Amino acid sequence: MSRRxxxxxxxxxxxVGMLWxxxxxxxxxxxxxxxxxxxxxxxxxxxxxxxxxxIGVPVW
Numbered sequence: 001m002s003r004r005x006x007x008x009x010x011x012x013x014x015x016v017g018m019l020w021x022x023x024x025x026x027x028x029x030x031x032x033x034x035x036x037x038x039x040x041x042x043x044x045x046x047x048x049x050x051x052x053x054x055i056g057v058p059v060w
Contacts, residue, residue, distance in 0.1 A: 003045045003059065011041030 015037025024030050052059045 003049060006048070007041040007045040010044050011037050014040055 015033060018033050024033060049059050
């Protein structure tokens with residue numbers, strides 16, 4: 001599994017959970033949470049790759 005696929009598998013449930021836990025008041029809130037979910041996925045990919053390289057494990 002690629003890191004991008006793993007990021008999607010992490011970011012989508014996180015975003016859905018955020019939408020479920022604190023429903024936004026309008027469309028702007030949905031967009032903000034969707035963007036936050038995308039940023040979370042990007043940060044997860046970057047952090048995961050950084051940690052794996054740091055401990056010496058090959059990153060796929």
